Amino acid sequence: GDSVTQTEGPVTLSEGTSLTVNCSYETKQYPTLFWYVQYPGEGPQLLFKVPKANEKGSNRGFEATYNKEATSFHLQKASVQESDSAVYYCALSKGSNTNKVVFGTGTRLQVLP
Amino acid sequence: GPKVLQIPSHQIIDMGQMVTLNCDPVSNHLYFYWYKQILGQQMEFLVNFYNGKVMEKSKLFKDQFSVERPDGSYFTLKIQPTALEDSAVYFCASSLAGGRQDTQYFGPGTRLLVL
Numbered sequence: 530g531d532s533v534t535q536t537e538g539p540v541t542l543s544e545g546t547s548l549t550v551n552c553s554y555e556t557k558q559y560p561t562l563f564w565y566v567q568y569p570g571e572g573p574q575l576l577f578k579v580p581k582a583n584e585k586g587s588n589r590g591f592e593a594t595y596n597k598e599a600t601s602f603h604l605q606k607a608s609v610q611e612s613d614s615a616v617y618y619c620a621l622s623k624g625s626n627t628n629k630v631v632f633g634t635g636t637r638l639q640v641l642p
Numbered sequence: 643g644p645k646v647l648q649i650p651s652h653q654i655i656d657m658g659q660m661v662t663l664n665c666d667p668v669s670n671h672l673y674f675y676w677y678k679q680i681l682g683q684q685m686e687f688l689v690n691f692y693n694g695k696v697m698e699k700s701k702l703f704k705d706q707f708s709v710e711r712p713d714g715s716y717f718t719l720k721i722q723p724t725a726l727e728d729s730a731v732y733f734c735a736s737s738l739a740g741g742r743q744d745t746q747y748f749g750p751g752t753r754l755l756v757l
Contacts (some may be wrong), residue, residue, distance in 0.1 A: 572733050630685050
């Protein structure tokens with residue numbers, strides 16, 4: 530079946546350092562890949578999505594490239610801020626008439642001032 | 643951005659009772675979803691609903707679960723009767739269309755505790 534595997538947290542960084550959260554996926558079909566972010570007490574909100582292989586998505590300094598050959602979609606940010614502290618979910622959707630989203634387990638990021 | 647609301651935010655209920663979780667989706671959206679997240683585990687798809695019908699459901703969507711959206715009101719998830727293993731956070735989501743590129747917008751979740 531479809532699955533998403535990502536870096537296990539928690540990840541603790543100091544402000545200004547770089548972030549990489551690994552994500553790999555498994556599916557027989559051609560998915561759209563997503564990164565969602567979830568703040569305490571809220572639902573997941575879309576950070577960005579990439580529907581096409583070899584393209585890059587980005588938002589708020591975060592970026593990830595859809596690597597179809599390696600089946601990876603690693604999240605990176607050059608310099609994290611305290612306000613980036615949240616849980617990050619890698620996810621995929623294959624669409625058709627159901628559009629079910631398959632989530633990874635989430636990676637909790639804590640950024641220290 | 644678009645907001646999905648969920649009512650209540652927390653619910654405590656005795657095992658065997660019925661519970662209804664309410665979702666107010668984004669106003670022009672046509673596809674509605676429920677996901678379940680047990681503490682410490684990943685969020686898992688339960689069901690997708692469109693045009694008054696269940697389009698797909700997972701094995702987690704037991705016979706005790708039902709969904710409906712009567713006349714454009716709340717999209718609801720009903721559990722009758724509840725079991726201990728139903729304790730989880732339930733997230734509602736909605737999307738404008740059902741393609742793989744279409745973004746789902748999530749509510750803040752309802753935290754259900756079954757005693």
